[in-house]
Structure formats: structure tokens, C-alpha cells
Amino acid sequence: MHSILENRPSLKAQIDAVAEVAGYLWLKGWAERNGGNITVNITEYVDDAMRALPPISEARPIGKTLPHLDGCWFYCKGTGKRMRDLARDPMANGSIIRISKDCAHYEIVADAPVAPTSELPSHLAVHDYLLAKGSPYRASLHTHPIELVALTHSRKWMEKDVATRMLWSMIPETKAFCPRGLGMVPYMLPSSVELADATIRAIDEDYDVVMWEKHGVFAVDTDIMSAFDQVDVLNKSALIYIAARDMGFEPEGMSDEQMKEMTAAFGLPK
Numbered sequence: 001m002h003s004i005l006e007n008r009p010s011l012k013a014q015i016d017a018v019a020e021v022a023g024y025l026w027l028k029g030w031a032e033r034n035g036g037n038i039t040v041n042i043t044e045y046v047d048d049a050m051r052a053l054p055p056i057s058e059a060r061p062i063g064k065t066l067p068h069l070d071g072c073w074f075y076c077k078g079t080g081k082r083m084r085d086l087a088r089d090p091m092a093n094g095s096i097i098r099i100s101k102d103c104a105h106y107e108i109v110a111d112a113p114v115a116p117t118s119e120l121p122s123h124l125a126v127h128d129y130l131l132a133k134g135s136p137y138r139a140s141l142h143t144h145p146i147e148l149v150a151l152t153h154s155r156k157w158m159e160k161d162v163a164t165r166m167l168w169s170m171i172p173e174t175k176a177f178c179p180r181g182l183g184m185v186p187y188m189l190p191s192s193v194e195l196a197d198a199t200i201r202a203i204d205e206d207y208d209v210v211m212w213e214k215h216g217v218f219a220v221d222t223d224i225m226s227a228f229d230q231v232d233v234l235n236k237s238a239l240i241y242i243a244a245r246d247m248g249f250e251p252e253g254m255s256d257e258q259m260k261e262m263t264a265a266f267g268l269p270k
């Protein structure tokens with residue numbers, strides 16, 4: 001079977017990066033069964049021949065009307081598909097969709113009619129929000145990182161910026177490479193429009209990474225590798241915290257002065 005990626009090296013590079021990240025998610029133990037999902041706004045790689053292709057599905061409702069997605073195209077992980085399978089074959093475990101003219105429906109265009117992730121409302125609503133803001137971010141990642149999810153089972157860590165402060169203070173790189181910290185979204189039904197709206201509210205408070213309580217993280221960045229890196233540094237900090245507790249003490253953490261020094265030295269936003 002021919003793939004839409006044939007003779008489109010820049011589009012293929014985007015999908016290859018998704019497959020690479022999917023492999024990391026599996027290796028990290030963050031992607032049990034079909035856990036997690038990825039979408040990438042690929043509109044800038046779409047050519048006239050792609051635009052002329054007929055859909056291979058009927059138009060399906062997004063669940064929201066998203067006016068800034070007019071003319072947009074996305075790669076989406078398939079619902080029920082495994083990250084470890086996507087790592088091997090991204091076009092059999094995900095699909096390329098385009099948004100319908102009414103901005104309330106999508107249709108699948110290639111390669112196979114793989115239904116997009118159940119978290120599509122959150123992913124597309126966030127892409128719509130990012131485009132409305134003029135953001136250069138094009139990728140969103142939802143995954144189930146063990147130690148970060150464990151934190152959300154405690155009221156203390158769900159309070160605004162309490163986890164951010166602890167995670168930033170474990171190792172300087174976490175503040176440098178996840179410089180907006182970790183937002184918190186209270187538990188809501190997976191795949192719901194309410195969860196999508198709450199995710200946008202949290203991102204709008206100026207976070208690139210937000211926790212879905214007792215579920216997972218949702219991260220946005222320019223590309224999928226960068227979104228993965230933000231989650232990876234946060235989870236590394238959680239592991240350092242746990243390692244110190246396992247050694248029998250509460251870790252001291254970097255001081256407020258040391259963290260302020262980082263903000264000034266590296267021109268960080270917070």
C-alpha cells in the first residue's frame with residue numbers, strides 16, 4: 001500500500017519523531033496498553049496534492065467548534081492503539097485527519113481509516129487555543145508517567161505550584177527545561193469536553209505541562225520531542241525526590257535564592 005508519507009520527507013520526519021517518542025514512552029513504562037496519545041499539527045507540510053485527496057471516512061464530530069482550526073491537518077494516534085506498536089508503524093496505529101469547513105468535524109485522509117484518539121477533544125481544543133494565541137507550538141502529548149501521576153494522589157501536591165516548587169528544586173535542569181512548571185487539573189472524566197476546557201484553562205495560566213489528577217500529564221511544545229523532554233525532566237525530579245525519601249530523609253531542595261539565580265542567569269519566564 002502506498003503511504004501519504006512517500007516523497008514527502010519533511011512530513012515523514014514529523015511522523016518519524018512521533019514514532020521515536022512513542023518508543024521512549026513505552027520504554028519508560030508510561031504507556032501501558034493503549035495509554036497516552038499524541039497529536040501534531042502538520043498543516044505546514046500539506047501540499048496541493050494532499051489537499052486534493054478524497055477523505056477515507058465520513059465527517060465525524062469533534063464535540064466542539066474550533067474556529068482557529070480552519071484548514072488544519074493533524075497526525076493523531078489511533079484510539080485503542082499501543083505506543084509500542086506506533087513506534088514500529090505510525091501510519092497503521094494513527095492517521096492523518098483534516099478539519100472540516102465548519103470547524104466542528106474532521107475526516108480521515110490517510111493512510112488507513114484509523115479512528116483518532118479518544119482524547120481528541122482535549123488535543124484539538126488545545127491546538128485551537130495555541131493558534132489563537134499565535135503560539136509556535138505544534139505538538140501535544142498525553143502520557144501516564146508513573147511518579148508524576150502518583151504525586152496527584154495527595155491533596156498537598158495538587159495545590160497550585162507546590163509540586164512545581166519541589167520538582168524545580170531537585171536539580172537545576174528541571175527549572176531550565178520545564179520553565180513554566182506543572183499546572184494542575186482536578187479529576188475529570190477521560191476524553192470529556194469538560195477535561196478539554198479545564199486543560200485549556202490550566203495552559204492559559206502559563207503552563208506547558210499540566211497534570212490530569214490521578215490520570216496523566218498533558219504537555220505542549222513546538223514539536224513532539226520537546227514536549228516529551230518537558231515531561232521527562234519533571235519525572236526525573238520526581239524520581240530524585242523519591243530516591244532521597246527512600247534513603248530515609250526529606251530532600252533539602254535548592255533554595256529560593258538558587259532558583260532566582262537560575263531565572264536571572266538563563267532568562268527564564270518564572
Ligand code: 13P
Nearest residue numbers: 034036037079080117118
Ligand atoms: P486512546 O487509546 O483513545 O488514545 O486513549 C488512551 C488514554 O490514555 C486516554 O486517556
Ligand code: ZN
Nearest residue numbers: 035036215216
Ligand atoms: Zn490517558
